[in-house]
Amino acid sequence: MSLASQSIKTAEMLPGIPRLGAIPGLQNYSLAEAAELLRCFPRFLEDNLKELPHQKIGAAVAFDADELLEIKNLFRVRPAGAGTALRDAPPLALADIAPSRRRQRV
Template sequence: MNTRAHCHCDRVLNYSYDEAAEALRCKRRFLEDRIRDLPHQKRGESVSFCPCELALIQAKTSYVPAWVLELSQPAPTPAPTGATPAVTALASIRPSRGRKRQAAAATG
């Protein structure tokens, strides 16, 4: 079983806490405090990170405001002119039959 399916490195380069913190431009303590929730490699007491894991950490800790997400959504395409929408007219909708009998049978 490949537990490193997230890694696409040709050659795994292992970064220490200090090197990873420098690459992510954060403090070493940030990584140490959150290591249980971050992708990493552990051999004994040694912790290391590959570039793919650093990219996942960066993606996980990135904040994108809602208005930016709205800008990245494709604009809705308008319906072609002359086409009839596939919506049923309200005048043709009728209530279902038999509700009163079902309710009376349940209470009786």
């Protein structure tokens, strides 16, 4: 008896353990579904497939949730020095704060 058939029989004997397809973290998404979740065009994923984390199951391309998160992080854009100006600046006294010129009425 192979290890795979043993694990299947073990899973069938334990009613509280879900089957492989019922485990939420193991869901795969097609190219079109991944593009919809990432809010991009499927063509973008097709064109950049060599640089993106994905699974190749036969001829089909699939993505899981971890790979989609990794793709999001690969293309995340953060402005240089974002937040450092506010952190490094000394706090202003209330008397030093004035409305901008646009808000000042004549």
